[in-house]
Amino acid sequence: MQIAWTAERTPRGTKKPLRTRIWDARYCYVLMAPGLVLIGMFSVYPMIASWYYSFFDWSGISQAKYFIGWRNFSELVHDSFFWHAFWRSAWFMLVSTPVELVLSLLVAIVLNERALKLAPIYRTLLFIPVVTTTAIVSIVMSFVFAAFNGPVNQVLQGVGIVKSPVDFLGDHHTVMWTAIGIFVWKWFGQPMIYWLAGLQTIPQELYEAARVDGARWWRQVFSITAPLLKPFAIIITLIVAVGNLQVFAFMQALTNGGPFFSSEVMELYIYRMAFGASGSAAAQRLGYASAAGVLFGVAVMLVAGLQALALRRVRADRAETS
């Protein structure tokens, strides 16, 4: 019964035959099986199946598929809606991630101060949007930012900052910026907690010593906080960046991709192609949507892979020099 973990202890040179090692580890496989089956069914299989579907003309789940080779892809390359959605998604992530990270870090540093007695209350209030249902919050925010007498516009007009109401979500110039702002508001609390967790691993004595040496606040931030937070920064950036690519619920409920597709990010584009604008079966193009998903997925994974390589490179360099 105890063989499974002795397999590991066998010295490298005296490797048992593969079949024996597999048999020895049989309980490992059994224990992992439920998880692996689920991931296989709903993550790995869909990834491969998307490739397969992307070569078909397929207009509905119950409809027949027609093999058309690379035609979906050649059409996509010339589809300006696709490219706009593609770059909009990338842009959304590239803008929202640093904004979210930097702002939450600043607030976390402030809240981490021991003497700030109200810090737990601030932390709680800032975290509330995170636990609320994204799609519902988005709808509420579409009211708050409504052009016709929405509370934000009432305040702006009341204070006299703008003369006529700003159509935050109905104007293609402002919609993406407004969306990013609301998005950062919604998820801000999460990296804030991550940063706080990181900050609390830094011993307070370091700051006290720095203060005795006469270091000012910003000096402490740059010379103590920043370097000691670096290991946390990598994982936090990764978590936030991955999350900021998954914006379907947020954007679909906030703008529905509008006005006139000007806030249509990649996931919304795929959804519209696959299930029709309003979920109706009228314009389903599942093969075409799969092809779009494949192209986008490959791009994302390429970027992520390059990042991982770069990270490994940096770490290897650092290991050499130190």
Next chain:
Amino acid sequence: MTTQLLDRQQAGAVPVRRRSRWRRPGSIRRLITYVILTPICLVWIYPFVWMMSASVKPNGKVFAGLGLIPTHWYFSNWTEAWEQAHIGRYFINTVIVTLSAVAIVVLTTATMGYVLGRFSFPGKKPIVVLLAALVFLPQGYTIIPIFDLITTLHLDGNLFGIILAESGAAHIIQLLLFAGYFRQLPRELEESATVDGAGFFRTFFQIFLPLSKPVIATVVIIQFIASWNDFLIPLVLTLSRPNLRTLAVGIYTFQGENLTNYSDMAAASTISLLPVIIVFLFLQRYFVEGIAGAVKQ
């Protein structure tokens, strides 16, 4: 690990004699912090306050001025929304889906994390590489095959399809948390378990799983937020089955059908958001510790 985050801040209340020298400049800065942070935090939760206020106003008055306290309390909006938006049913659906998904994800990520964190076996490397590749897999990319798979397996007639599809997304962060935690536990645990005659599975379920309580708490919280928020999978899987909708999807479609009924919409949103906010306020300590646990490993 579990209490540090709060203790640190509560400890701030105890004056440290050594620091009294720095009290004056510090207190001015603190005052500035309060003056800046308090309004920001009030603005931060303003949308929710506005929503609750709008939920008890007549529809015509929702956008008529900034006053938050209504002259009359129209709780009829709430009963209307409750009935018309089928919130009761959606709420139960959401609870079932979330609880099941959380249970399944905790179990699958714990078992996989245990095996990947503590053992080496043939095929480990391909599995790790595959899982790493799934980290950045966008959800929109896989939704069509998932929809097709659920339909083909005839799981689309009940909540089971939604639960399975949500649980089967690659929960890599949760998995890494378990793997990292199990990896650093001492080998003696297994040895003494073996001496006591416990087999592989008993060792895991009776010794290692109970030891990983802090990680379980983290994973429960992360997964709870994720499942409660999930939208794309339940939306697509309930396109033709309104009675299976979760709250997020139900409210979304309710808005699509009642575009100008703002007060009912606000009431429906309030009914569905308030319970979570209240639960969070009571259990916030666990939420915060749970979220923080994700980067503390």
